[in-house]
Amino acid sequence: MHDIKHSSHAGLDTAAIRDAAKNLDDGAVTVGYQADRKEIIDMLNGALATELVCVLRYKRHYYTANGLQNGPIKAEFLQHAAEEQAHADLLAERIVQLNGSPDFNPATLVERSHAEYDDSGNIQSMIKANLIAERIAIEAYRQMIERIGDKDPTTKHMLIGIMAMEEEHADDMRDLLA
Incomplete structure (x- = not known):
């Protein structure tokens, strides 16, 4: 008879x-x-x-882009703002899972952000600022994923998913720039 308490399942030490x-x-x-x-x-x-700075930038661009011809671009800005907020939520949740404290302090938000806030007035400048910010996010996530390696598969997997969406956002902004 096997001692159930110390049995091994597929080589694992139960x-x-x-x-x-x-x-x-x-x-x-x-x-x-x-x-x-x-x-x-x-x-x-x-x-x-x-991500929080990106939400604010996209929201600002959504509300300030004017002109009837810019309706589809405004819709893209709003969708991206919602997706960036979802990324922020995932990150905050993971920080808590790791017994940390998510930092939402608005007083230091911009200095802690990899990307910059933008208050451009014209649509082309807005699109360009968003494309730059997406490219910054992609590179930051790539470096984080590389740094984590195989030490934290859950965080790595989450960051890979977020990075894939940032790549889609960059493509969207590049298409709008053309």
């Missing part, structure tokens, strides 16, 4: 797995977590600031 799960204060973070949590949380807070 007893060690159960023992590692006992510190309930750590929530989703187990002893097997390989990454530097503080570093990951700091990176995610930088990305959070960037």
Whole structure:
């Protein structure tokens, strides 16, 4: 007879797995977590600031772009604002899962953001500013993904998904610029 408590399933040490799960204060973070949590949380807070600035930039562009011919562009700005907000939500949720505190402080938002805020007055400048910001976000996410490597698969997977959408946004802005 096998001792159920110490049996191994497909080579896994069930007893060690159960023992590692006992510190309930750590929530989703187990002893097997390989990454530097503080570093990951700091990176995610930088990305959070960037997404929040992007939401504000897209919203401003949506509300200030004028001209009947710009209706489809305004709609694109509004859709992107909503998608950037969804990214911010994912980032904030992951920061909390890692036992961190998401930084929504508006006083330091722009200085913590990778991308800049833009208050351009004409539609071409708005589109260009958004394309630059998307390219900044793509490169920032690429570097974060590279830095994380295989140490935090959940965060890496989330960032890959966000980066893919940022690439779509960049394509959209490039198409509008043409």
